[in-house]
Amino acid sequence: GAVVSQHPSRVICKSGTSVKIECRSLDFQATTMFWYRQFPKKSLMLMATSNEGSKATYEQGVEKDKFLINHASLTLSTLTVTSAHPEDSSFYICSARAATSGGAVQYFGPGTRLTVT
Amino acid sequence: TQLLEQSPQFLSIQEGENLTVYCNSSSVFSSLQWYRQEPGEGPVLLVTVVTGGEVKKLKRLTFQFGDARKDSSLHITAAQPGDTGLYLCAGDRGANNLFFGTGTRLTVIP
Numbered sequence: 001g002a003v004v005s006q007h008p009s010r011v012i013c014k015s016g017t018s019v020k021i022e023c024r025s026l027d028f029q030a031t032t033m034f035w036y037r038q039f040p041k042k043s044l045m046l047m048a049t050s051n052e053g054s055k056a057t058y059e060q061g062v063e064k065d066k067f068l069i070n071h072a073s074l075t076l077s078t079l080t081v082t083s084a085h086p087e088d089s090s091f092y093i094c095s096a097r098a099a100t101s102g103g104a105v106q107y108f109g110p111g112t113r114l115t116v117t
Numbered sequence: 118t119q120l121l122e123q124s125p126q127f128l129s130i131q132e133g134e135n136l137t138v139y140c141n142s143s144s145v146f147s148s149l150q151w152y153r154q155e156p157g158e159g160p161v162l163l164v165t166v167v168t169g170g171e172v173k174k175l176k177r178l179t180f181q182f183g184d185a186r187k188d189s190s191l192h193i194t195a196a197q198p199g200d201t202g203l204y205l206c207a208g209d210r211g212a213n214n215l216f217f218g219t220g221t222r223l224t225v226i227p
Contacts, residue, residue: 004159034215043205043220044160093159106215108152108159 002028004096006109013084013116020080021112023094029074030096034106035067038091050077084116120144121208121218129224130196138191138204138221146208149189150215151180154203196225 003026013019023033031052036044048069049057056069066088068080077096081088091113095106121142130136140149148167152160164173166182166189173180177200179192189206206218 006159036217041222044207044217046214046216049214091157095159105162105165108161110159111157113157 002026002096002098002105002107004094004107004109006092006094006112008112009110010113011115013114015085015116016083018080018082019084019114020078021092021094021114023077023079023096023109025075025096025098025107028096028098030077030098031074032097033071033077034095034097035069035077035079036093036095038093038111040091044093047079081114084114086116089114089116121206121216123204123206123218123221125221126219127222127224129226132198132225132227133195136193136196136223138193138223139188140190140206140218141188142208143187144208145186146216147186147211148209149182149186150207150209151189151191152205152207154205156203160205193223196223198225198227201225 005024007022011019033050035047037047038044046059047062050069050071052071052074058064066082071077091111093111095108097104097106124139148165150165151163153163154160164180169184169186171182177194181190201224204221207215210216
């Protein structure tokens, strides 16, 4: 199946700093990527839909100025957590949509664990 | 608000037992997907069901989509320790925009 990578896999940062997380589709082009947030032992919550060459679409309650999304190419989307606070600590997962013979499928990255101290 | 409720939330069983996980919603989805997630990793797609009443089998796993396309079930026969993980259903809201269920954490004890 298709491969999606995330970098870094783990990051620890101080409160008030910004952190950038990269999501790459390694062997296919993705016009649409998705960013999710997952709290411990909980399900995935969609934060935003990232569209190549246009502005991201944010879910209700997600601050677009805090979680900056850039989808600069067909294989790369980035999520920047600005002025991070301890409550932003979470597991962030991206996915990339690929067209297959059976219809569109989302392939998920391995996730990035962010800890804000 | 669309809500996909999974039950049970937690399940701990002995190796060799059978189990069923349910995914229920009041909304209709164009398709529904099931994922399994290991700790510290992203979800891995198990199956996609599209047609109401559809049944799909993946080795010891049987997936069913409700006739009204509002609910789904996952049945595992003769569970193995390797089946341990977080099982997530996800409904397609259109344009492959997924809405995830609340999750079922399965532990299979050897």
